[in-house]
Structure formats: structure tokens, C-alpha cells
Amino acid sequence: VLGIEAVLPNGEIWNGLKALRKDNTGYDLKHLLMGAEGTLGIITACVLKLYPKPSTALTAMIAVASPAESVRLLGTLRDAVGDRLVGFELMARNTIAHTLAIFPNMQEPFAAPYDWQVLVQLADTVVDAPLADTLAAALESSLDDGTILDAAIASNETQAAAMWSIREHIPEAEKRRGKSVKHDIALPISRIAEFITRANAALASAFPKAEVICFGHVGDGNLHYNLSFPGSAPTPAQTREANAIVYALIDELDGSISAEHGLGQLKRDEIVKHKSAAALSAMRAIKAALDPHNIMNPGKVI
């Protein structure tokens, strides 16, 4: 986002629709309004920076023994292929299995079921870039040292679409199985593996009949980490307990309880337990200064 236009709480229209990559002329009002969920003003227009459409793309499914290996693979691939790596989606075995059970027309590329799989997407602006060769070369050392167990590189668009279809149908399969306590969380990439191991163990012990559905964008440090209660919906007490377990671990590992979805009213009171007093008082001071009558999306965020 290069620029935005917004109606401010005092009724003024701020025209910040600049198409500039660099502009060091005072406070960054654009980033302040973005993500404020309308509580500091209503964004009415924006200028987006566009990127060239890739000419070449490649999809692969890669099997790993655990999330720790997926993080190691991410580092290897970023070193080797750089910005060509545009997707890196981790999926747990049970999460894949439920999706395949509910959508029986889907097929995974491996004969053997692996505990964890990563859907990898590469892209290049260069026409006919040899992405399959580049990926195969990048994966060699990971196969040798056991970081990865298996790899299937899509050889055409149909195979690529089949791999993506599994990933894209996870939320729908989860929904059809029952209600979940959902978490859209972020972690430092280096703590993802520890988080999954410890959170899985704590939740298995607290909720022996529930099941963790885990998938996410490892390159962004962003996991969808949900506790699924097949058959019966989680009670408010169960939801509170599951949240408490997950959020305590996120705090310990310096993560975030909302990576993508924001606070809204659902997490407005919760965030007070996780953000520092310094950050909360700065946020309240800014809200009071820009919207003294609290007319902008009241009751949300703050």
C-alpha cells in the first residue's frame, strides 16, 4: 500500500493518495490508519504497488517428519531460490486426512502417508525459467541430510491444482467435521516448531477427545491452529481454557494472538492481557487525541 485516503474523526478528508516509495515528511499516518479497523478513520481509497505477473510457476508437495524440519527446509529454500519462493504451506497429517475423507475425489501425491507435508509454490518473471531444475537442485542437500522425506513436483497445471486443492479445502473439511476453537496466530519462525510440539501436548492432555487442526503459512510465521470438537460444540468454559493454553504459550514465545484477522470486539478485552501497559496507553492516547468523541467504530480494538 503506497497511499490511502481517509475520512478522519473530525470530518476532514485526508488525501494521502501518494504513489511514492519513499516519503520522509513526518508521522506515518498511513500505517497508523491501516489495521486500526476503522477506529481512527474510514479509509475510502488507496494506491497499491503492483508487481509483475510471474511468467512461470511451479508447485510441489514435500514430506517432512516434523514442523522443525519444515522450518529448516524453509531456510534452505530461501537461501537457494530467494524471492522465487512465494508459497510455503505446512499441513499436519490428520488435517490432510480429514480433508481427503470429506472430499474423496482428492488424491495426495504420495502413496505413503507422511506426518507433515509442505505445499511449496515457486514463481519467476522469466519466461520458461527452469523452476523444476532449480527446485530439484535446492532439495538435494535436504534429501541427503534427512530434512525432507519425499518430494513430488507437479509436472503440469492439473497436478499443481490437485495439490493446492487439498490445502484450500482444509477449512471447509474442518467446518463439516464440527465446531472448533480457532486461533489465527503468529510466531517468530524460529519458534514455530516448539510452539506446535508444546501446544499439541498441552491441548491433548486438557482435551483428550478434541483434535488439533494445524496448517499455515510458515514463511509468514502464521499458523491456523484450531481445536476441533467433532460431534459437540465446545462449551464457553472449554473455549476459555483452550484459549488460555494457546495464548500463554504465544506470550512465552513472543508471538501474536492475531496475525491476520485483527481484534474487533472478540479480542478487544483479551489483548489487554497480552500487550504491554506502555503500548496500550500509547494506543489509548492516540485514540483519544484523534477521536475524542469515540465516534469511529466504537467498541472495537480499544
Next chain:
Amino acid sequence: VLGIEAVLPNGEIWNGLKALRKDNTGYDLKHLLMGAEGTLGIITACVLKLYPKPSTALTAMIAVASPAESVRLLGTLRDAVGDRLVGFELMARNTIAHTLAIFPNMQEPFAAPYDWQVLVQLADTVVDAPLADTLAAALESSLDDGTILDAAIASNETQAAAMWSIREHIPEAEKRRGKSVKHDIALPISRIAEFITRANAALASAFPKAEVICFGHVGDGNLHYNLSFPGSAPTPAQTREANAIVYALIDELDGSISAEHGLGQLKRDEIVKHKSAAALSAMRAIKAALDPHNIMNPGKVI
């Protein structure tokens, strides 16, 4: 910058040292403090995202007839080579010529002097990536349709260093020739050519004995655009007049009077003429709310 730590005006230390790519939990204090030049708090630590070191690099000097052709070339290269394009430095003929005159050991790669030249840098994480072939293929259509006049691709590191040396010695050469009225400006990339044409004409007419020194990072829309007064330093009246000509055009073309260097005290009063009342009043409200006693870098920015 993924996270920062800062001492806030009320004496609290805000620990925002998170290593997260995504964190949607309230107002973006990090971006608010970054670029505030210390007027909202003192940044005492930060977390940086690192990128893999490129394994392969390539430098080239490309001749174009005018800035408009350089912008067209930028678009062609971004489409063709994508994120491999990591440097795109435009230089005017007189700016190169002065540098070569003051540093006579330097040599440009072309026998004929061209009016404008672009120093292009490509990089790739892939080992032994065929960057010269990729660039040559990307330049083919630009040579055919006349967008570029000539191209010299460095065939080793010595040649690459010689090309970069010309660019890097421009500021020193400018300084040795005399005093300048300096402008560190940003423009939408699509308005760069119009800006240079019109500003050059207006300044040549107002200051027949002075000379424009123009070079910059076209990919960032960022120009160093200085009016050089060889022999005698510009008077305060000349400085004001040169600024007025340049800044009026920047306003008309939706640019910024400070791309990289900030406002400090030099541009604190000037910015009031260029920013909207809505933005200025929001900035003042934030400053008053977070630093009511004006103890943080007083007299700067605002």
C-alpha cells in the same frame, strides 16, 4: 524492520521487539515511531528481517536518450527479471562528465558520450545464475524499439566496480566543484521524466550560470536533484528561489520534498506549505497526546 524497542515520552519503555511478519493487534506504533525523528520516543533497539545473500551478481551500464526512456526501461526490466533487479541508477551526462573530470583515472564503458546513462544491478540467490543471458534477452526488445541506445555488461568484478565507482563518486565530485542547493525528492515513477524536463527548463531560465546535478534511484522514484553554483556559493535568496521552483513542481506532480533525509529543523517550516491541513493537524494531535511536555527532540519535524 520487524520490531523496535523505544523509550516513550512518559518514561515508559515499550518493548516492541517482536520478530513477527504479521501482527494485527492494534495500532502500528512501530511505523509511527520510525521516521518520527525521535519526536515521539527514542528507539533503543530493533529486530531486522534479513535476506539471503545473493550468490550471483551482474552490473551493466545502459545508455538512454532521456529520463522517459529510462522509466520505460525500468518497466521492461521489472517485467522480465522481476526481483533480480536490485539497482537502477540514472545519471545525467554533465553529472558523469564532472565526475570523470575530477577523477581522471575513471573511465566510462562507452566510447561515445550519451546524454543519460543507467547503472543497472542484478542479483540472484541461485549459484551461477545466467544473469548476463537473462539481461541480454530482456534488453533485446528495448534495443529494437529504440528505448535504449547502447549497453555494456560488465564481464568481471573489476569492470563492475569501475561502473559503480562513477556513480559513487558523483557526490564528492559535486562537492569539489562548488556549493549546491540540494534536493532529496521523491516522485511517482511515472512523473519522473516530466519533473526533470520541466525543472531543468525552469532552473536554466532562472539561474543561467548554475547547473543541475541529477542522479537517482529511479526504481524508488527518488532523485538527488541539486542546483550547483560553481565558483560562488548560492545566496539565501537564490536558495529560496531554487527551492520554490523545485517544490512547486513536486507539489503539482504529487511528490515529496524529502524522500530519505527527513525534515529535521531545516524543512520543519517548509513542510507546512506542502502537507494538507488534515495531515498536519493529525500529526500535531499525536505529538501533543504522546509528548504533552514536548521533551522529545523539540523543534524538529513539527
